[in-house]
Amino acid sequence: MMMGLMIFTLEQLETQITASPQNWRPLVLTNGCFDLLHIGHLRYLQQAKSFGRSLIVGINSDRSVGNLKPNRPIVPESQRAELVMGFKPVDGVVIFDSLTAIPLIETLKPDIYAKGGDYTPDTLPEMPAVRACGCRLELIQIEVATSTSGIINKILLN
Numbered sequence: 001m002m003m004g005l006m007i008f009t010l011e012q013l014e015t016q017i018t019a020s021p022q023n024w025r026p027l028v029l030t031n032g033c034f035d036l037l038h039i040g041h042l043r044y045l046q047q048a049k050s051f052g053r054s055l056i057v058g059i060n061s062d063r064s065v066g067n068l069k070p071n072r073p074i075v076p077e078s079q080r081a082e083l084v085m086g087f088k089p090v091d092g093v094v095i096f097d098s099l100t101a102i103p104l105i106e107t108l109k110p111d112i113y114a115k116g117g118d119y120t121p122d123t124l125p126e127m128p129a130v131r132a133c134g135c136r137l138e139l140i141q142i143e144v145a146t147s148t149s150g151i152i153n154k155i156l157l158n
Contacts, residue, residue: 027053
C-alpha cells in the first residue's frame with residue numbers, strides 16, 4: 001500500500017502522513033520492544049493491520065528497553081526495526097526513546113491505537129493520550145501463549 005516501506009524518523013512519518021493522508025488513513029499505531037520475534041508477534045501485527053489502511057509500529061529504542069526490562073534487549077534496535085519492517089502487515093517503523101508511546105500518539109494522531117489484550121484501559125499508560133487525540137483503542141487478544149521472556153527462560157534452562 002505504501003510507497004517504499006521503510007524505517008522512519010517521527011518527523012518523516014508525520015510529514016508523509018500529512019502530505020498524503022489518503023495513503024495512510026485510517027492509520028493504526030502499535031508499539032513494543034519486539035526483541036526476539038515469534039509467531040505471537042506476527043499474528044498480533046496481522047490483527048492490528050486489519051483495523052485500518054496502514055500499520056505503523058513504534059519500536060522501543062535500546063535505551064528504553066533497558067529501562068523497561070533488565071538485561072535486554074537481546075537484539076539491537078536497528079535489527080529489531082528492520083525485522084519488524086519485514087512483516088507483510090507493517091507499513092512503517094519508527095524507533096522511539098521514551099518509555100511509553102505517548103509522543104508517537106500525540107504526533108501521529110492515529111485513528112486506531114492497538115495493544116495486546118494483556119492490557120486494559122486502566123493499565124495502559126498511553127490511555128490519556130489515546131483519549132486526548134480521539135483515536136479508538138483496540139486490545140488484541142493473545143492467540144499464542146508465547147513471549148520473548150518465556151523464550152529466554154527456556155534457553156537459559158537448557
